[in-house]
Amino acid sequence: MYKTPFLDLPALSSAAGEVTLPGSKSISNRVLLLAALCQGTTVVRDLLDSDDTRVMLQALRQLGCGVLVEGTSVTVSGLGGRLAHSQAIEFFMGNAGTVMRPLTAALAVLGGDFILKGVPRMHERPIGDLVDALRALGCRIDYLGQEGYPPLRIGTPQIRIDAPIPVRGDVSSQFLTALLMALPLAAGQQDITIEVVGELISKPYIDITLNLLQRFGIEVRREAWSRFTIAAGCRYQSPGEIHVEADASSASYFIALGALSAGPGMRVLGVGADSIQGDIRFVEAAQAMGAEVESGPNWLHIRRGAWPLRGLTLNGNHIPDAAMTLAIMALYADAPTTLTDIGSWRVKETDRIAAMATECRKLGATVEEGPDWIRVHPLPTGQWRRASIHTYDDHRVAMCFSLAALNPDGVMVRIEDPACVAKTFPDYFETLFEVARPLDVPVICIDGPTASGKGTLASRVAAALGYHYLDSGALYRVTAHAAVQAGLALDAANEKNIAELARQLPVRFEGDRIWLADLDVTDEIRSEAGGMRASLVSALPAVREALVDLQHSFARLPGLVADGRDMGTVIFPASPLKVYLTASAETRAQRRHAQVLQRGQAADYSALLADLQARDARDIQRSAAPLRAAADALDLDNTGLSIDDSVNQLLAWWEERLQR
Ligand code: DC
Numbered sequence: 001m002y003k004t005p006f007l008d009l010p011a012l013s014s015a016a017g018e019v020t021l022p023g024s025k026s027i028s029n030r031v032l033l034l035a036a037l038c039q040g041t042t043v044v045r046d047l048l049d050s051d052d053t054r055v056m057l058q059a060l061r062q063l064g065c066g067v068l069v070e071g072t073s074v075t076v077s078g079l080g081g082r083l084a085h086s087q088a089i090e091f092f093m094g095n096a097g098t099v100m101r102p103l104t105a106a107l108a109v110l111g112g113d114f115i116l117k118g119v120p121r122m123h124e125r126p127i128g129d130l131v132d133a134l135r136a137l138g139c140r141i142d143y144l145g146q147e148g149y150p151p152l153r154i155g156t157p158q159i160r161i162d163a164p165i166p167v168r169g170d171v172s173s174q175f176l177t178a179l180l181m182a183l184p185l186a187a188g189q190q191d192i193t194i195e196v197v198g199e200l201i202s203k204p205y206i207d208i209t210l211n212l213l214q215r216f217g218i219e220v221r222r223e224a225w226s227r228f229t230i231a232a233g234c235r236y237q238s239p240g241e242i243h244v245e246a247d248a249s250s251a252s253y254f255i256a257l258g259a260l261s262a263g264p265g266m267r268v269l270g271v272g273a274d275s276i277q278g279d280i281r282f283v284e285a286a287q288a289m290g291a292e293v294e295s296g297p298n299w300l301h302i303r304r305g306a307w308p309l310r311g312l313t314l315n316g317n318h319i320p321d322a323a324m325t326l327a328i329m330a331l332y333a334d335a336p337t338t339l340t341d342i343g344s345w346r347v348k349e350t351d352r353i354a355a356m357a358t359e360c361r362k363l364g365a366t367v368e369e370g371p372d373w374i375r376v377h378p379l380p381t382g383q384w385r386r387a388s389i390h391t392y393d394d395h396r397v398a399m400c401f402s403l404a405a406l407n408p409d410g411v412m413v414r415i416e417d418p419a420c421v422a423k424t425f426p427d428y429f430e431t432l433f434e435v436a437r438p439l440d441v442p443v444i445c446i447d448g449p450t451a452s453g454k455g456t457l458a459s460r461v462a463a464a465l466g467y468h469y470l471d472s473g474a475l476y477r478v479t480a481h482a483a484v485q486a487g488l489a490l491d492a493a494n495e496k497n498i499a500e501l502a503r504q505l506p507v508r509f510e511g512d513r514i515w516l517a518d519l520d521v522t523d524e525i526r527s528e529a530g531g532m533r534a535s536l537v538s539a540l541p542a543v544r545e546a547l548v549d550l551q552h553s554f555a556r557l558p559g560l561v562a563d564g565r566d567m568g569t570v571i572f573p574a575s576p577l578k579v580y581l582t583a584s585a586e587t588r589a590q591r592r593h594a595q596v597l598q599r600g601q602a603a604d605y606s607a608l609l610a611d612l613q614a615r616d617a618r619d620i621q622r623s624a625a626p627l628r629a630a631a632d633a634l635d636l637d638n639t640g641l642s643i644d645d646s647v648n649q650l651l652a653w654w655e656e657r658l659q660r
Helices: 025-037 051-063 097-110 128-136 174-186 203-215 248-260 278-289 323-332 343-347 352-363 395-406 418-423 428-435 454-465 472-485 492-503 522-526 528-537 541-546 548-552 567-571 585-598 605-621 643-659
Strands: 006-009 012-015 017-020 041-045 066-070 073-077 089-092 114-117 141-143 152-154 165-168 192-197 220-223 227-230 241-243 266-269 292-296 299-303 313-315 337-340 367-370 373-376 387-389 413-416 436-438 443-447 468-471 507-510 513-516 560-563 577-582 634-637
Touching: 012 248, 012 395, 017 428, 025 041, 025 051, 025 073, 025 097, 025 174, 025 203, 051 066, 051 089, 051 097, 051 418, 097 114, 097 128, 097 152, 097 174, 128 141, 128 165, 128 174, 165 174, 174 192, 174 203, 174 227, 203 220, 203 278, 248 266, 248 278, 248 299, 248 323, 248 395, 248 428, 278 292, 278 323, 323 337, 323 352, 323 373, 323 395, 343 352, 352 367, 352 373, 352 387, 352 395, 387 395, 395 413, 395 418, 395 428, 418 428, 428 436, 443 454, 443 567, 443 643, 454 468, 454 560, 454 643, 468 472, 472 492, 472 507, 472 513, 472 522, 472 528, 472 548, 472 560, 492 541, 513 522, 522 528, 541 548, 548 567, 560 567, 577 643, 585 605, 634 643
Parallel strands: 017 266, 041 241, 089 114, 165 192, 313 337, 387 413, 443 560, 443 577, 468 560, 577 634
Antiparallel strands: 006 413, 012 436, 041 073, 066 073, 114 152, 141 152, 192 227, 220 227, 266 299, 292 299, 337 373, 367 373, 507 513
């Protein structure tokens, strides 16, 4: 997951390949709660691991449920309709509506002393209609802040079921879902009927609820979308084991990628046309816009069909989350696209109508909006603008706008707070980068004399940008190590053999550890002796040549920071930012001195200084890749600078380059 303040997506030419998607948030959290409420143990397979499911798991643990997480499987020991203990519990719901609403209902029916709160945005998301319905049933719920909104305090109810329970259905279908999951806990001698007031929105999510209730032993009689009856005497029963489908809303981004990309198309695994998730009907909307989609059990294959896409008018009520993706596809269409009946967007993680409109406009698009609709006009070639997309702590805004990187003008897209995707799809960007084909991968090159601090600077800049990091010196160090292990003397006589080893080097970088095949060689190659040996092999032209492909392979999305001798001159000559990092010999010797002392070894400053000056002279004079700044490199003398200063200078230069 990218935890950087922003993530720059280079312009993409297309995307193709296969992705396996994480489990559905809606199914995951419903299944977890149902497993907790029923008798017996339930093994949940392919559970989504995300912020919202963690919130639910934490709440269940607080309630005294047994929760055992093993990879993507979770074993839940149910409460059997009773709480394990009676002390007061305070729950923190984050911004997870799929926990807040159903847990409120279940706890209100079970009774106890509970406080439910969340992040500030959660306290702006309405819950009054659910509270009203629960109060009508005899539940005790108080508002601790603003009337109609969390936080809430829940007490012990006096349940009375003498009349149908009314609930509004036109703000969020989650209120009805919450009641449907809570009321079986109160099922006694008589049927319980819920009556929906107002036109029910997001009906497909109710279908998911009914489908899962059935899996847990609860039959609900549905009359149209207005009356739901839970039969007297029904009881939650664990299905033993249950599998979570991949998230159909998450699939929408990859379906869109397929529809936007010329080529072999996208294959999506984990969800198919027979899905129980309403958002799967996004497929039909994408087809209407021009996508060609084939599907089978648990898979979809999407290719570009009509191009440009066809603009259309569509009621988005049945696919509220996935319809956001259509708003971005609309930028690539031949006519405006209007999404209607999407008022629920305004009370989601953020006001999504406002968010989509504001951010599409930043890209250069014309967008109109109303209380419950949005119209996005196509954005013609030549009019796309580089934009920094604000994401409002809304995972879907972040994922949607990643699709703008396919723009025909080759402009990059900055996504702010990329970690917000953790709500439902923590590895979204990693998954995207596996299938995305960039026009170009940005590479920043940093070179400089020994002990100038280029490695530290490069890895810090890489971390700040979320880029990969290439420590090219380590490749020479590992090559020398492998050659010594193979019994080869490090001289010109063995040049061909050492080059052969370098060409097939089984090297792996994991965090700050370096592996050669299955051995951690970090400490050996980082030693002074390791550096000397590297210096010998790096003077052999055939070895340098043999490492070129390996070094190029590090240039992957979203970008690379490479440090070492010839990064800007030979390996990545087209790099838009090359920095030559220097410091006085005395400063470098002092730093090295401190380093050696820190390792608990003896060190002689004068000897180190002499060594360093001799090495500078050798490095400058040698014939293979001598130490010299690329002609277009910027000089950075960090003699008087802290590491933070140097990092900030580099990031400022990078920002300047991006503006060009
Ligand atoms: O940066 P370092 O100290 O890990 O580099 C080890 C040796 O390899 C050093 O002598 C410089 C040399 N080197 C090189 O010739 N070309 C590179 N791209 C990186 C390092």
